[in-house]
Amino acid sequence: MSAFPPDSPSGARRVPLPSPFGLQGGGTLVGAEVALETYGRLTPARDNAVLLFTGLSASAHAASHPADPSPGWWEQMIGPGRAFDTDRYCILSVNSLGSCFGSTGPGSNDPSTGRPYGEAFPELRVEDIARASQAAADALGIDRLHAVVGTSLGGMTALAHAAIFPGRMRFLASISGALGASAAAVATRSLQREIVGAALRGAPGAPGVGQAMRWARKIGVLSYVGSSLLEQRFGRDQTEPFAGRPSGTAFEVENWLEHLAQKFERQFDPWAYWFISRAMDLFDFGDHGVLADGNPANRRRSAASLARAAARLKVEKALVIGVHEDLLFPLVQQRAIAELLKSAGVETELVELNSPYGHDAFLTETALFTPVLRAFLAQGQGTATSRPSRRAPDSLSR
Amino acid sequence: MSAFPPDSPSGARRVPLPSPFGLQGGGTLVGAEVALETYGRLTPARDNAVLLFTGLSASAHAASHPADPSPGWWEQMIGPGRAFDTDRYCILSVNSLGSCFGSTGPGSNDPSTGRPYGEAFPELRVEDIARASQAAADALGIDRLHAVVGTSLGGMTALAHAAIFPGRMRFLASISGALGASAAAVATRSLQREIVGAALRGAPGAPGVGQAMRWARKIGVLSYVGSSLLEQRFGRDQTEPFAGRPSGTAFEVENWLEHLAQKFERQFDPWAYWFISRAMDLFDFGDHGVLADGNPANRRRSAASLARAAARLKVEKALVIGVHEDLLFPLVQQRAIAELLKSAGVETELVELNSPYGHDAFLTETALFTPVLRAFLAQGQGTATSRPSRRAPDSLSR
Numbered sequence: 001m002s003a004f005p006p007d008s009p010s011g012a013r014r015v016p017l018p019s020p021f022g023l024q025g026g027g028t029l030v031g032a033e034v035a036l037e038t039y040g041r042l043t044p045a046r047d048n049a050v051l052l053f054t055g056l057s058a059s060a061h062a063a064s065h066p067a068d069p070s071p072g073w074w075e076q077m078i079g080p081g082r083a084f085d086t087d088r089y090c091i092l093s094v095n096s097l098g099s100c101f102g103s104t105g106p107g108s109n110d111p112s113t114g115r116p117y118g119e120a121f122p123e124l125r126v127e128d129i130a131r132a133s134q135a136a137a138d139a140l141g142i143d144r145l146h147a148v149v150g151t152s153l154g155g156m157t158a159l160a161h162a163a164i165f166p167g168r169m170r171f172l173a174s175i176s177g178a179l180g181a182s183a184a185a186v187a188t189r190s191l192q193r194e195i196v197g198a199a200l201r202g203a204p205g206a207p208g209v210g211q212a213m214r215w216a217r218k219i220g221v222l223s224y225v226g227s228s229l230l231e232q233r234f235g236r237d238q239t240e241p242f243a244g245r246p247s248g249t250a251f252e253v254e255n256w257l258e259h260l261a262q263k264f265e266r267q268f269d270p271w272a273y274w275f276i277s278r279a280m281d282l283f284d285f286g287d288h289g290v291l292a293d294g295n296p297a298n299r300r301r302s303a304a305s306l307a308r309a310a311a312r313l314k315v316e317k318a319l320v321i322g323v324h325e326d327l328l329f330p331l332v333q334q335r336a337i338a339e340l341l342k343s344a345g346v347e348t349e350l351v352e353l354n355s356p357y358g359h360d361a362f363l364t365e366t367a368l369f370t371p372v373l374r375a376f377l378a379q380g381q382g383t384a385t386s387r388p389s390r391r392a393p394d395s396l397s398r
Numbered sequence: 399m400s401a402f403p404p405d406s407p408s409g410a411r412r413v414p415l416p417s418p419f420g421l422q423g424g425g426t427l428v429g430a431e432v433a434l435e436t437y438g439r440l441t442p443a444r445d446n447a448v449l450l451f452t453g454l455s456a457s458a459h460a461a462s463h464p465a466d467p468s469p470g471w472w473e474q475m476i477g478p479g480r481a482f483d484t485d486r487y488c489i490l491s492v493n494s495l496g497s498c499f500g501s502t503g504p505g506s507n508d509p510s511t512g513r514p515y516g517e518a519f520p521e522l523r524v525e526d527i528a529r530a531s532q533a534a535a536d537a538l539g540i541d542r543l544h545a546v547v548g549t550s551l552g553g554m555t556a557l558a559h560a561a562i563f564p565g566r567m568r569f570l571a572s573i574s575g576a577l578g579a580s581a582a583a584v585a586t587r588s589l590q591r592e593i594v595g596a597a598l599r600g601a602p603g604a605p606g607v608g609q610a611m612r613w614a615r616k617i618g619v620l621s622y623v624g625s626s627l628l629e630q631r632f633g634r635d636q637t638e639p640f641a642g643r644p645s646g647t648a649f650e651v652e653n654w655l656e657h658l659a660q661k662f663e664r665q666f667d668p669w670a671y672w673f674i675s676r677a678m679d680l681f682d683f684g685d686h687g688v689l690a691d692g693n694p695a696n697r698r699r700s701a702a703s704l705a706r707a708a709a710r711l712k713v714e715k716a717l718v719i720g721v722h723e724d725l726l727f728p729l730v731q732q733r734a735i736a737e738l739l740k741s742a743g744v745e746t747e748l749v750e751l752n753s754p755y756g757h758d759a760f761l762t763e764t765a766l767f768t769p770v771l772r773a774f775l776a777q778g779q780g781t782a783t784s785r786p787s788r789r790a791p792d793s794l795s796r
Contacts, residue, residue, distance in 0.1 A: 183632045184625035187651045191616050194652075198609070208603030211596070218589050219617060227582035227725065234581045236679065251679065253585045254592075281634065281649065327625065327725070 010039045010065035010086070014102060015139045017132055027122020030111050035060045035095040035102025036136045039078050040086030049142050050084060050377065051133060051169070052093045053150030053157035056276050057268055059101035062093040076366040083366070083373040089146060096153070097132035098124040098275050106271030117271070119200065124275045126153070126283040130161035134168075147171035147377055151362045152329065153276070156283045159337070163288035166314040173319040173376060175362050175369070176326055178333040179285040179306065179340065185328050186281045188223045192216035193274050200270055209270055214261035216273070221260050226325035226358030285309050285340075310344035318348040319376045321369065325358040349376065408437045408463035408484070412500060413537045415530055425520020429509050433458045433493040433500025434534045437476050438484030447540050448482060448775065449531060449567070450491045451548030451555035454674050455666055457499035460491040474764035481764070481771040487544060494551070495530035496522040496673050504669030515669070517598065522673045524551070524681040528559035532566075545569035545775055549760045550727065551674070554681045557735070561686035564712040571717040571774060573760050573767070574724055576731040577683040577704065577738065583726050584679045586621045590614035591672050598668055607668055612659035614671070619658050624723035624756030683707050683738075708742035716746040717774045719767065723756040747774065 013036050020028040037060045042049060052062060054073070063078035064071055072093075078084040084091050095103040098121070106121035137145055148169045150158035155177015162172045181189070198205075199212030206212070234253040289308025318341050322334025331352060338350035351372050355361035362369055411434050418426040435458040440447060450460060452471070461476035462469055470491075476482040482489050493501040496519070504519035535543055546567045548556035553575015560570045579587070596603075597610030604610070632651040687706025716739050720732025729750060736748035749770050753759035760767055 180634060182625060183628035183634060183649075183651050184620070186632075186634055186649050187620055187628060187655060190649055190652045191613070191620070191655070195613060198605075205606030205609035207596075207605040207609075211603035211605075215589070215593060215613075222582070222585055222589070227580060227728070230581035230585060234584075236578060236581060236584055236682070251581075251584050251588055253581050254588045257585060257589070284634070330625070 008038065008041070010037070010041075011067050012037045012060065012065070012102075015136050017097075017104075017135050021132070023122050024125035024127040025123030029104055029122065032097070032104035032108075032132070033102075034097055034104070034132050034135060036139075037061055037063075037065065037072075037093045039063050039065060039084070039091040039093070040089050042090040042140060042142075046140065046142050047144065047146060048089050049137060049140065049145050050089045050091050051137055051145050051148045051161070052084075052091055053129070053133060053148065053154030053161070054093070054096060055152035055154055056280065057264065057273075058095075059099070060093045060095040060103075061101070062091070073363065074366075077370065077373070083370040084149075084377070085374065089377065090140075092133075092136050092140070094133040094136050096129045096157070096276060098129065098272060098279065100269035100272040103132070105269060106275055107269035119271060121271060121275055124279045126156050126279050127160045127164060127287075129153075129279070130157050130164055133157070134161065134165060137168075143168075145169040147173060149173040149175070149373070149377075150177060151175040152177065152359065153280050155329070156280065156285075159285050160283070160288070162315060163285065163309050163312045166312050170316045171319070171376065171379070172313070172315045172317075173321070173373065174334075174337055175321045176323060176329045176334070176359055177320075177337065178283075178329050179337055180283060181281050182328075182330065182333065185223070188219060188328070189277045189281055192219050193277050195219075196270050196274050200274070210265050213265040213268070213270055213273070214258070217261040217264040218257045221257060223328045224359045226327075226356045226361075228325065229356035229358070232356060288312060306340055307344060310340045310346065313341065313344065313346055315346060317376075317379060318346050319351065319372070320348060321351045321353065321362075321372060323353050323355050323358060323361045325355060326361070328359045406436065406439070408435070408439075409465050410435045410458065410463070410500075413534050415495075415502075415533050419530070421520050422523035422525040423521030427502055427520065430495070430502035430506075430530070431500075432495055432502070432530050432533060434537075435459055435461075435463065435470075435491045437461050437463060437482070437489040437491070438487050440488045440538060440540075444538065444540050445542065445544060446487045447535060447538065447543050448487045448489050449535055449543050449546045449559070450482075450489055451527070451531060451546070451552030451559070452491070452494060453550035453552055454678065455662065455671075456493075457497070458491045458493040458501075459499070460489070471761065472764075475768065475771070481768040482547075482775070483772065487775065488538075490531075490534050490538070492531040492534050494527045494555070494674060496527065496670060496677065498667035498670040501530070503667060504673055505667035517669060519669065519673055522677045524554050524677050525558045525562060525685075527551075527677070528555050528562055531555070532559065532563060535566075541566075543567040545571060547571040547573070547771070547775075548575060549573040550575060550757065551678050553727070554678065554683075557683050558681070558686070560713060561683065561707050561710045564710050568714045569717070569774065569777070570711070570713045570715075571719070571771065572732075572735055573719045574721060574727045574732070574757055575718075575735065576681075576727050577735055578681060579679050580726075580728065580731065583621070586617060586726070587675045587679055590617050591675050593617075594668050594672050598672070608663050611663040611666070611668055611671070612656070615659040615662040616655045619655060621726045622757045624725075624754045624759075626723065627754035627756070630754060686710060704738055705742060708738045708744065711739065711742065711744055713744060715774075715777060716744050717749065717770070718746060719749045719751065719760075719770060721751050721753050721756060721759045723753060724759070726757045 014033045017032045062072040062074040080087045095101045098105045100107045106117045110117045148158045155174035195212045199209040237252040239250045286305035289305040320338045322331045341348040355365045412431045415430045460470040460472040478485045493499045496503045498505045504515045508515045546556045553572035593610045597607040635650040637648045684703035687703040718736045720729045739746040753763045
């Protein structure tokens with residue numbers, strides 16, 4: 001019997017993972033679980049589920065529901081008549097494995113010690129997030145998802161999920177994701193990890209952990225938001241010149257950054273931040289097409305390994321959305337995803353949007369994203385499709 | 399008698415400033431000086447001097463000379479037959495007031511205490527750098543400069559100089575400068591100042607000063623260099639995965655950043671960095687056109703104040719160079735400079751270059767910049783021009 005009957009109402013749950021849960025990097029987790037929220041109801045045929053993968057810092061609370069009426073991080077996108085139409089679909093929103101909002105992560109107690117894992121958490125990969133999230137679909141007894149959709153890190157996770165579980169979803173949407181982080185993204189995230197890691201380890205000359213988290217978040221925010229948005233909103237406005245603010249000036253943009261940084265410090269576990277950030281930098285879609293045959297042309301990140309990874313996908317159609325002003329997951333990376341999928345024979349739609357919000361556009365520009373996602377998800381609606389038999393996840397070929 | 403006869407050879411000198419030297423923000427410096435290097439010889443008519451303003455972290459050592467044969471920061475641009483042709487021009491390269499390479503700055507001894515100024519250094523503005531640098535031209539007895547040229551902060555300084563000393567130069571070139579910093583630039587620089595300032599003041603939870611300087615420099619470097627350059631050079635290459643590097647990964651781009659950060663930490667005075675960085679954020683070309691008449695339309699940063707500031711300029715021609723990939727001083731700001739000068743009746747050439755080096759392009763892409771600057775500087779060569787009588791600097795209208 002399924003843990004969640006099809007008529008379960010929207011709400012929050014936790015889903016236990018198979019134990020021990022083996023990780024991509026070789027580690028294992030015992031007694032791990034993921035936090036899940038669902039919006040909308042499963043059809044009796046269980047064919048209307050949409051699995052949603054989040055960005056680095058989001059919780060599973062993507063939308064409000066009766067048990068938690070606070071607005072979710074994608075509130076305007078999920079609900080009756082919205083992009084993720086809860087009259088049609090059952091949305092499964094999972095807190096990433098390794099995060100700190102109910103899913104097992106570095107802030108959770110290690111059952112072998114009774115204390116939080118912290119730095120001893122095993123190496124986390126994007127593929128681990130994908131496989132742990134699939135456990136939610138398994139718990140609901142879903143043979144095939146209607147779609148997998150992810151934003152930012154979630155875009156990477158959706159690609160990984162589609163490569164690990166070919167045929168287990170009809171549609172695939174990657175929003176501001178990547179086949180692998182750019183060097184600039186690696187540089188900015190590794191600097192954030194350096195600051196937070198130094199504080200967590202108490203390195204000589206290191207700042208306090210709270211201060212480190214605030215600085216890391218500020219660096220992050222400046223990589224998420226388009227410069228034109230800051231220009232429109234703040235320019236070089238000053239509140240009270242030289243009023244003893246941290247930098248000795250009082251630019252409005254500083255106050256805004258400080259507000260966001262303090263909020264993040266209160267909400268996010270530092271080691272969880274560190275591990276998920278590293279997982280983003282280590283992700284390489286080409287890992288799913290590596291051949292261990294000793295031929296250099298078949299190694300990681302070769303064109304051949306990427307092509308083989310893409311050839312694994314079995315989806316009816318893919319959607320790739322990018323934003324011109326996104327510096328962290330730039331449009332050139334969105335085009336690379338679309339080109340790769342097309343060259344592997346996947347029908348792929350590439351949508352390029354303009355928004356001063358840059359990488360963060362999907363969070364705020366819901367009016368731009370709604371028609372694109374709504375139309376994409378609706379394509380399969382009402383069409384009878386054959387279902388592949390349920391099978392175990394394919395092992396990775398690395 | 400001039401401190402530097404026209405036939406002085408290339409070399410390094412220090413030029414005393416008038417004492418006390420009043421600063422734009424109200425403070426004064428006693429016994430201050432600026433470090434100067436000259437390349438090429440003044441003509442007997444003293445009409446071939448080019449005043450060069452630098453970026454935030456550069457010294458006056460823009461090129462090698464007999465007394466210091468080490469390569470300067472613009473070595474490929476300065477010399478016989480180069481963009482700044484020392485067979486034709488006498489280049490005056492000044493270390494910015496407030497810096498730490500021979501000019502008076504926060505690291506210098508305050509004569510009233512006998513100890514370094516540190517945080518007690520008076521508020522520094524771009525206009526102070528411009529006026530202190532003019533002292534070098536005054537020391538050489540130069541009525542009118544052939545040209546003023548500046549890069550980055552130096553572009554701002556060149557604009558300020560031209561507004562403060564109208565008629566004292568024939569040509570004006572701003573390279574990757576701005577009429578005022580963008581909100582994104584303010585945000586990234588104020589974060590750098592917050593980190594360094596917290597360390598210098600020993601704030602609770604603050605890192606050590608050396609660590610703070612390294613992190614601030616990394617943030618800075620990531621704002622200077624185009625992401626496509628990092629992609630070409632490093633991608634996501636790893637040397638030894640998880641080899642205990644600061645962030646727990648070992649991406650090549652991290653090693654490169656760490657190298658640059660350590661070099662900067664060894665070379666630059668932390669408070670000098672803080673004060674010059676703040677001067678960049680506070681700069682507003684419109685300050686030179688403010689009317690203190692109580693009419694809001696005439697205040698700082700109004701279109702009217704910018705237009706009045708531009709109307710002050712008396713140059714034969716202006717050159718504005720920008721780089722498409724520059725995120726810190728983006729092309730939209732270069733176009734704004736050019737449009738403003740044109741609308742004020744200044745003949746202005748706008749050159750837009752492509753370079754993966756982004757904001758740093760002027761340092762490395764000398765082959766791109768050489769023909770543009772060489773042709774621009776040569777325009778006035780050999781033309782007899784009337785000379786205005788020497789006069790005191792116009793006071794600022796703020």
